[in-house]
Amino acid sequence: MNEYLFEYVVHLADDALILGHRNSEWCGHGPVLEQDIAITNISLDLIGQARNFFQYAAEIKGGDTTEDSLAYLRDVREFRNCLLVEQQNGDWGKTILRQFFMSNYQQLLYSRLENSFDRQIAAICEKALKEVTYHLKWSSEWVIRLGDGTDESHARMINAIDELWTYTGELFIPAGYEAKALESGLAPDITALKNDWLNRVALVFEEAKLPVPTAGFAQTGGKQGMHTEYLGYILAEMQYLQRTYPASKW
Amino acid sequence: MMIRKFYYGDIPEDAGTGSGSANTEVKSSKDWPLWEVFIRSKQGLDHKHVGSLHAADAEMAIENARDVYTRRMEGVSIWVVESQYIHASNPDDADSFYEPANDKVYRHPTFYQLPDELSHM
Numbered sequence: 001m002n003e004y005l006f007e008y009v010v011h012l013a014d015d016a017l018i019l020g021h022r023n024s025e026w027c028g029h030g031p032v033l034e035q036d037i038a039i040t041n042i043s044l045d046l047i048g049q050a051r052n053f054f055q056y057a058a059e060i061k062g063g064d065t066t067e068d069s070l071a072y073l074r075d076v077r078e079f080r081n082c083l084l085v086e087q088q089n090g091d092w093g094k095t096i097l098r099q100f101f102m103s104n105y106q107q108l109l110y111s112r113l114e115n116s117f118d119r120q121i122a123a124i125c126e127k128a129l130k131e132v133t134y135h136l137k138w139s140s141e142w143v144i145r146l147g148d149g150t151d152e153s154h155a156r157m158i159n160a161i162d163e164l165w166t167y168t169g170e171l172f173i174p175a176g177y178e179a180k181a182l183e184s185g186l187a188p189d190i191t192a193l194k195n196d197w198l199n200r201v202a203l204v205f206e207e208a209k210l211p212v213p214t215a216g217f218a219q220t221g222g223k224q225g226m227h228t229e230y231l232g233y234i235l236a237e238m239q240y241l242q243r244t245y246p247a248s249k250w
Numbered sequence: 251m252m253i254r255k256f257y258y259g260d261i262p263e264d265a266g267t268g269s270g271s272a273n274t275e276v277k278s279s280k281d282w283p284l285w286e287v288f289i290r291s292k293q294g295l296d297h298k299h300v301g302s303l304h305a306a307d308a309e310m311a312i313e314n315a316r317d318v319y320t321r322r323m324e325g326v327s328i329w330v331v332e333s334q335y336i337h338a339s340n341p342d343d344a345d346s347f348y349e350p351a352n353d354k355v356y357r358h359p360t361f362y363q364l365p366d367e368l369s370h371m
Contacts, residue, residue, distance in 0.1 A: 032282070034303050034314040041317050138313055145306065 004180035006060045007080060008187065009121065010070065011177065011223060013053030014081035016128075017071060018231070019102055020046030021238055022089055031092050038138065042099065045131040052124040072242035076225070076232050080175070083222035084167040086231045093146050093153065094160040100139035101164065104200050105171050105193070106132045112188035121186070140204045147208025157210055169218020172197070178223070284333040285311040287318075289325035297329050305330075 023043035030036025054067035085102060089095045110132055113125040146153040172194040174182065181187035198212075205212050221227070241248065282304040288297035300319050305311035311330040319325065339347060351357070 032304060034305065034318060038314065038317045041321060141309060141313075145310075 001061060004177040004184075005118075005186070006057055007177035008181045009053050009057040009060065011080035011175070012121075013050045013057060013070070014079050015085055015102070015106075016046045016053065017050035018079070018081045018234060019085035019098075020044070020050060021234055022085065022087075023095070023099070025089055026095065035092075039095070042135050042138070045128075045135065049124070049128045049131070052128070056120050056124065068242070072239045076227055076235060078225060079227065079231060079235075080177075080223055080225065081227075081231075082167070082170050083219055083228055084164065084171065086222070086228060086234060087164060087167060088230060090160065090163065091156055093156040094163060096139055096142040096146065097157065097160040097164055099135060100143050100204070101168055101171075101201075103132055103136040103139050104197055107136050108193045108196050109188070109190065112193075116186055118186055143204050143210070144208040147205070147210040154209070157208065161210065161213060165213045166216060166219050169215070170220045170222060173218065173220055175223040282306045285315075285330045286333050286336060287311075287315040288329040288331075289315070289319055290327040290329075291325050292323075297327065300324075302333060 020043045023039050023046065026036065026039045027043070028036065030039055050071070051067055054070045057070055058065045058067055084098060087094075087098060089098075107129070110125040110129045113121055114129060116122045116125070143157065147157045148154070172191050174190055178187065178190060182189050202212050219228075222231075283306075284302055285305055285308075286302050287300050289300045290297045303311065303314050303318055305314050308330060312328050315328050315330055320328070
């Protein structure tokens, strides 16, 4: 089995799965009905992307590994998602900002992976890119709406930036499997995505009348399995059923 | 004579109580305006009214409509219009508006003899 390829695909899957799960926590709690549906739709898009990546990862791993065993039966340390996606929803502003940061990143990454020599990854990313492009448009508009909204919405966005910015640096620091994926020509150089990402943030923040933080300390470790305390709670809820009633079917 | 304008959604169930009080807007300034949504399906040529939703601006209304009304591939084009800009006929006028057309059968083009060669009529 190709170890780095497996880890790399699982990493892509975990980013989508955990963000999708976080967004799904809004289901039934959205600020208005229409936004409840919007965030749940995004959640389903992301979980759909995660499934595609997990199915491919299971194929690489072989044996009795399935998409379900990867999602429901791994422990915290085996998850390869970045720290950003596991952060708590907070208020609507924080959820929106987390989505904007991540969609911005995924859009850049997927549009490169679309041309990967790995046809499976390329195909998944080509399909996912259409969804991500919409997520980015949607979340960008919300950042502008809230940032350039009332005093309260502006203050909440400032607060969200304070809480999330420190987790954005990790996106552009390659983990071992990302370095190997780059080496083999499978994946793009993610350090090179940072400028485009920052430009997009600057563009949206300017319109939103929000300050772009100067580079600060970057919290890292998620992509290597060293997570914040939150992931354990997410998995406890997400995996509860399969762990309590092994192999139960829907 | 005072002309009273009716807007979509204004007309209460028990229309025709006389006074204009039914038209009083009870709306908090915090509420987002209501929008009417029109969707054009793949097959259809024209946009059809599918429902309404709340949104803060037109862009949000289109995106909400996309999420609420096209998630099962119902459409390829979306129109939205703020409900307050739609003027509706008054149900009180139904008698004078629509009844008179009832006995005007000659308005239907059913009195012509068509040649057999003529198709697609």
